[in-house]
Amino acid sequence: MTTGHANARAPIAWGLVWGAIQAASPLGLWWLDAATVYALSLALIASVYIGFAVADGRPTVVAVETTIAGAFVVVAAAGVTGSAWLLVLGLIGHGFKDLWQHRTHYVANTRWWPPFCLTVDWLAATIIAIEIAAGLQLHR
Structure with a gap:
């Protein structure tokens, strides 16, 4: 974010909504263990930064974000x-990775994403x- 905390209100509010939805997501996928559903969510969330890195266009950023996402998948x-x-x-x-991204802007053009994702996480x-x-x- 480039300006004050007021710009974080909407991403944080939406993060609270999606965080609650994520926490309740095993109810919608009742045939899977809750741990499996939460693990899928963690892998999905972590991989979003790969898309941002590709949009950023710097090969080093793509490599770093892919490696980080891979660690979260593990x-x-x-x-x-x-x-x-x-x-x-x-x-x-x-969430700490989101906080780091918010402070460093390592991946370009993610202004709203880090506070949103940190709140979800x-x-x-x-x-x-x-x-x-x-x-x-x-686990069952």
Whole structure:
């Protein structure tokens, strides 16, 4: 973002909506383990920056963002059969990646995306952590 916090209000508000939708997404895909649905979401969210990097056009940025997205895919895959806390950590970590992007503007033309995605990531991570702490099984 190039100006003050007022410009972040809409992306953050929409991030809260989509974060709640992401946290509830296993209800719509009831035939899958919740952990699988959350892992798919983490992989999808992480890969969005590849599209931004391609639009940016710098080969180094594409390579870096692809590598970072790949790391989040590995964490997501491990969370499918491993500890569901990996999914929480993956979302928190991706939120920090969004914060870094917001501060550095490493990938060009992502003004609204980092505050939106950080809000989605951290709200979903919080809700999933509460589910785990409350004893909800994310694996069948």
